[in-house]
Amino acid sequence: xxxxxxAPRPNGKVTVTDASGKTSEYPILEGxxxxxxxxxxxxxxxxxxxxxxPGFMATASCExxxxxxxxDEGMLMHRGYSIEDLAEHGDYLEVCYxxxxxxxxxxxxxxKFEHSITMHTMVxxxxxxxxxxxxxxAHPMAIMVGVVGALSxxxxxxxxxxxxxxxxVASIRLIAKMPTIAxxxxxxxxxxxxxxxxxxxxxxxxxxxxxxxxxxxxxHVNPVLARAMSRIFxxxxxxxxxxxxxxxxxxxxxxxNPFACIAAGIACLxxxxxxxxxxxxxxxxxxxxxxxxxxxxxxRAKDKDDPFRLMGFGHRVYKNYDPRAAVLRKSCxxxxxxxxxxxxxxxxxxxxxxRIALEDPYFVERxxxxxxxxxxxxxxxxxxxxxxxxTVLFALARTVGWVAHWNxxxxxxxxxxxxxxxxxxxxxxxxxxxxxxxx
Ligand code: SDX
Numbered sequence: 212x213x214x215x216x217x218a219p220r221p222n223g224k225v226t227v228t229d230a231s232g233k234t235s236e237y238p239i240l241e242g243x244x245x246x247x248x249x250x251x252x253x254x255x256x257x258x259x260x261x262x263x264x265p266g267f268m269a270t271a272s273c274e275x276x277x278x279x280x281x282x283d284e285g286m287l288m289h290r291g292y293s294i295e296d297l298a299e300h301g302d303y304l305e306v307c308y309x310x311x312x313x314x315x316x317x318x319x320x321x322x323k324f325e326h327s328i329t330m331h332t333m334v335x336x337x338x339x340x341x342x343x344x345x346x347x348x349a350h351p352m353a354i355m356v357g358v359v360g361a362l363s364x365x366x367x368x369x370x371x372x373x374x375x376x377x378x379x380v381a382s383i384r385l386i387a388k389m390p391t392i393a394x395x396x397x398x399x400x401x402x403x404x405x406x407x408x409x410x411x412x413x414x415x416x417x418x419x420x421x422x423x424x425x426x427x428x429x430x431h432v433n434p435v436l437a438r439a440m441s442r443i444f445x446x447x448x449x450x451x452x453x454x455x456x457x458x459x460x461x462x463x464x465x466x467x468n469p470f471a472c473i474a475a476g477i478a479c480l481x482x483x484x485x486x487x488x489x490x491x492x493x494x495x496x497x498x499x500x501x502x503x504x505x506x507x508x509x510x511r512a513k514d515k516d517d518p519f520r521l522m523g524f525g526h527r528v529y530k531n532y533d534p535r536a537a538v539l540r541k542s543c544x545x546x547x548x549x550x551x552x553x554x555x556x557x558x559x560x561x562x563x564x565x566r567i568a569l570e571d572p573y574f575v576e577r578x579x580x581x582x583x584x585x586x587x588x589x590x591x592x593x594x595x596x597x598x599x600x601x602t603v604l605f606a607l608a609r610t611v612g613w614v615a616h617w618n619x620x621x622x623x624x625x626x627x628x629x630x631x632x633x634x635x636x637x638x639x640x641x642x643x644x645x646x647x648x649x650x
Contacts, residue, residue, distance in 0.1 A: 219242055219274065220240065220241045221241075223238075223239040224236045224238050225239060227254070229259075233258070237249050237253070237254065244281075248271045261632045261633075272457060272460070272629070273623070275616065275619060276313065276619070277310060277449060277612075277619060278290075278449045278450060278451045279291075280451055280528050282528035285531035285580075286534065289306065289309055289310055290313055292315070294446065294538070297445055298442050298446055301445060303415060303448070303608070304321070304324060304325055304413075305321060306448050306611070307386055307448070307611040308320065310611050310612060311611065311614070311618065327383055328414060329387070329417075331383050332390070332391055332408035332410075332417065333388075333391065333407065333408055334365075334391050334392065334395075335366075338358065338361070338365065341358050342354065342358070342399045345357075345399065351397060351599055351603045352487075352599075352602055355392065355393065355396060355603055356474050356481075357474075358392050358396070359385075359470060360474030362384070362470040363471055366470070368380070369381035370468045370469075372463075372468065372469065378469070378618060378621060381468075381469040381470070382469070382617075389607045389610045390607055391408055393418070393604070394406065394418060394421035394422045396600075396603060397422055397600055400597075400599070404425075404426060405421075406422075407421075415437050415440045415441045415444065418440070423595065433549070435546065436549070439545065439594070440594070443608065444604075446538055446539060447587075448611050449612025452616075453485070454479050454480075454482070454484075455479040455480040455609065455613065458475050459472045459613040459616060460616055460617065460629065462475040463617045463620055463621065464620065464626065464628045473617075476606075476609070481602060486584075486602045487602050488523055489523070489583075489584040489591070489601040489602060490602055491523075491584075492561075492584055493557070493589070493592060494522075494598065495508070495521070495522045495523075496557050496589075497557075501560070502560060502563045502564075505560075505564050505567050506567070509521070509567065509571060509573075509574075512524075513573045521564075522585075523581055523582060523584045523585030523588075524580065524581055524585065525579040525580075525582065526580070526582045531578070532580045532581070533582040539583065539586040539587055539590065542586075542590060543586050544558075546594065547590075550594075552593055555589065555593060557592070561585065561586065565581055587601065591604060
């Protein structure tokens with residue numbers, strides 16, 4: 212019955228008739244929620260046909276139990292728990308445990324998991340030498356791709372992907388070390404010394420301490436900012452088969468080590484159509500500048516000859532308000548009030564842009580609502596992060612989602628290397644022409 216977790220269930224079939232009139236049938240499979248699928252795994256063998264779906268608009272690349280999104284309802288759940296409940300009542304490491312293990316932790320399980328993460332927050336001291344090779348003004352995402360990929364050069368005892376224990380150790384290391392590496396990338400760009408992790412701080416407090424502390428004085432983490440940071444990390448933790456998670460799965464399907472797979476995910480997330488949108492939203496708001504220029508930019512967003520898109524709007528899956536944006540919108544006001552910047556001009560501009568856009572037929576007809584990236588940048592800027600760090604924070608938070616999907620794929624007995632095909636429309640076979648005979 213729909214709603215019950217478990218194996219896919221046959222629920223009807225689809226008949227395909229090819230050009231010769233030959234028919235073949237393919238089972239429809241039903242999951243526990245969401246659209247059913249046509250199982251076409253034998254289609255090519257039986258008909259010689261491929262399916263054609265650029266951008267995978269209607270393709271289920273795998274079976275998964277981790278996250279469910281209903282784009283029409285604006286619903287997001289992790290292992291059955293709504294993102295609203297998790298953001299309101301949980302903390303980030305609890306959500307990490309849930310994504311990795313399938314259930315919320317007991318008190319004992321949570322304490323053990325937190326300790327395990329804490330004990331892996333330091334990085335090999337030689338890793339610091341990598342940073343010196345970068346220019347101080349290098350984009351921190353360039354540093355993240357390089358340094359995270361290089362972790363495989365240090366942690367040889369967690370590279371055997373056939374060993375479940377080694378997969379677990381690599382998973383813990385990645386979740387534990389991302390805040391440390393992200394903070395190092397920030398400190399390097401500031402010309403400040405790296406700040407070591409502190410085991411007496413929780414995951415989010417430790418991150419904020421490594422970012423904002425300096426050796427010259429004590430730094431006390433503002434609990435309101437820590438709560439907002441935890442909530443932002445929760446909202447970015449996982450999002451089913453998005454581009455970067457699909458990248459991690461594809462890289463992992465070849466047997467690449469987990470550090471290389473996560474580095475591939477970071478590279479994909481960097482794009483402005485994906486995780487790079489939060490940085491692009493701030494750039495866009497700064498370019499718009501004042502509310503009277505909003506109509507000009509909305510017209511540009513509609514102009515097919517203009518590459519400009521309204522950053523932070525639209526989503527491949529959500530054709531309703533992104534539930535994460537709703538939570539972030541609320542957090543925005545709380546954080547800015549706490550920081551005494553509630554009249555932040557960019558927030559007022561963002562809210563005016565949202566109001567006008569959501570009344571504009573072009574955006575309404577295409578169901579282009581604000582997504583997770585629309586408000587996150589405003590909060591992060593108010594917290595003191597430079598815009599170049601926004602996508603780094605997204606990558607930090609999304610690491611647990613990437614790792615959870617990587618583990619799910621590695622434990623899937625039907626898993627094989629991902630290798631899409633194509634619709635070829637190039638030249639037919641032709642003979643080579645010697646150079647002096649070419650016209
Ligand atoms: C994330 O997949 C995930 O789950 C991603 C993510 C996650 O957590 O992992 O949710 C994180 O990546 C959020 C999205 C962040 N990106 C942006 O905010 C960039 C701006 N958004 C667009 O680039 C776009 O909306 C995408 C890339 C997000 C989605 O693109 P689609 O699904 O391929 O939609 P489309 O490009 O086919 O657009 C459909 C129509 C087109 O117009 P028509 O051809 O029908 O006339 O809507 C238009 C598009 O031109 N459109 C926009 C628009 N987004 C789509 N027009 C103006 N501004 C926009 N932002």
